[in-house]
Each structure stands twice: as structure tokens, then as C-alpha cells.
Amino acid sequence: MAEFWAEWGALAYVGAAMWAFFEGETFVLFAAAAGRSGGLIDPWILMISVWLGSCAGDQLWFYLGRRFGPNALRKIPGAEKRLAVAFRFLERYGTFFVLTFRFVYGIRNVSSAACGMAGMSRLRFSILNFIAAGIWAATFVGAGWFLAGWLGEDGVWWLLAGGGLLIFTILVLKAWKALRRPAAATPSV
Numbered sequence: 001m002a003e004f005w006a007e008w009g010a011l012a013y014v015g016a017a018m019w020a021f022f023e024g025e026t027f028v029l030f031a032a033a034a035g036r037s038g039g040l041i042d043p044w045i046l047m048i049s050v051w052l053g054s055c056a057g058d059q060l061w062f063y064l065g066r067r068f069g070p071n072a073l074r075k076i077p078g079a080e081k082r083l084a085v086a087f088r089f090l091e092r093y094g095t096f097f098v099l100t101f102r103f104v105y106g107i108r109n110v111s112s113a114a115c116g117m118a119g120m121s122r123l124r125f126s127i128l129n130f131i132a133a134g135i136w137a138a139t140f141v142g143a144g145w146f147l148a149g150w151l152g153e154d155g156v157w158w159l160l161a162g163g164g165l166l167i168f169t170i171l172v173l174k175a176w177k178a179l180r181r182p183a184a185a186t187p188s189v
Contacts, residue, residue, distance in 0.1 A: 013045055017053030017104070021060075023108065025140055026051060026164070032144025039154075055133035058112040062125050065113025082107045086114035098128040102136040108162040 008015065019027045028050050035041025070083070086107050089097045098120075101111035115125050151159060 012041075013037065013049040016046060017049040017056075020050035020053035020137070021057035024054070028137070028140040029144040029147070030143045033148035036145045036148035043141050043145055047137045051133050051137035051139065054136055055130050058102075058108070058129050058133065059126065061112035062120075062122075062129070065116030065117075066119075066122075069074045071119050073153065079110055082110045083114055085116075085137040086111040087118065090114055090118055095128060099132045102132060103139075161168075 008013055016024075016027065016031060029048070032043055035043050037044060070080070074080075074120055086101070089101070089104075089107075091109070093100075097111070098115060102108050104111075112125075112129070147155075147159065
């Protein structure tokens with residue numbers, strides 16, 4: 001991460017914003033930890049860049065959901081199921097949901113689209129989205145900065161590598177179960 005910033009300089013912040021446009025918790029944690037450890041990354045500029053990138057990404061999903069409805073998500077595997085979850089949360093929690101959905105793994109993008117499909121006003125979503133993106137950016141930049149100070153650079157690397165390995169293992173097990181299920185259901189001839 002430090003090498004990326006050293007090589008790209010200020011353009012690395014643009015890259016961080018683009019990464020946050022789609023997702024980016026792990027990237028932001030790594031970047032903030034590298035900033036604390038190596039001193040190449042300004043946490044305030046990082047926070048502002050990922051704040052704006054995250055906000056822009058969710059605005060796009062909101063407008064796609066508003067304009068195209070469920071058709072905007074049909075090509076994304078599992079999106080309909082996640083969309084149903086997002087609609088339930090949106091209906092039940094409203095504003096609180098918009099402020100917090102970035103912290104719920106797997107429903108961030110569909111949640112923005114759900115807000116658009118549900119007919120939430122553009123102004124209301126834009127204001128809540130801007131606030132929520134700031135909370136998200138401050139949380140993950142702060143967490144990465146704190147972790148680097150607490151665990152040291154090597155400790156952060158091991159923690160994130162272990163988390164990545166855990167996520168990879170879970171995904172492999174899910175895929176393995178999905179592959180076994182149809183094979184077990186097929187009758188033998």
C-alpha cells in the first residue's frame with residue numbers, strides 16, 4: 001500500500017475514491033494503517049477522498065434504482081434476495097437504515113437502489129447519503145489508523161490477512177456446498 005502511494009502520489013487518493021465508489025472497507029483500512037506506519041498517506045485527505053467516492057457510488061445506485069427499478073439489478077447474482085432484505089430494513093428503519101447500510105455486508109449497493117425504487121426523495125437521499133458516507137469514511141480511516149498504532153504494521157497485516165483468509169474459506173465452503181447439493185439431488189439411473 002505504501003509503495004502504491006509512493007509511486008502514484010496524489011493520484012493515489014483518486015484511486016482510493018474510485019475504489020470506495022464500489023466498496024472498499026479493506027482498502028481503506030489498509031491505506032489508513034499504511035499511512036500511520038509509513039507517513040506517506042494523509043488520513044484527512046484519504047478520508048475526504050473515500051467519503052466522496054463512496055457518496056458518488058451510492059448516488060449512482062440510487063439513480064439506477066429510481067430510473068430502471070428492479071431491472072437495474074437483475075444481472076447481479078443474488079441481488080433480488082438482497083434487495084428484499086434492503087426493502088424490509090428500509091421500511092422498518094427508514095432514515096436510520098440509510099445512515100447505516102454501508103456497515104451491513106452484502107447489501108450496500110442494492111440498498112441505495114432500493115431507496116431509489118421505494119421513491120425516496122432525491123434531496124433526502126442525497127443529504128442522508130452524504131452524512132452516511134462521511135460516517136463510513138471516518139470510521140474506517142480511524143479504525144485503520146488506530147489499528148496500526150495499536151498492533152503495529154506487521155500486526156495489522158496479519159490481522160487483515162487472517163480476515164481475508166477467513167472470508168475466502170467461507171466462500172469456498174459455500175461454493176463447495178452449492179456444488180454438492182445438485183449432485184446429491186440427482187437420482188441415479
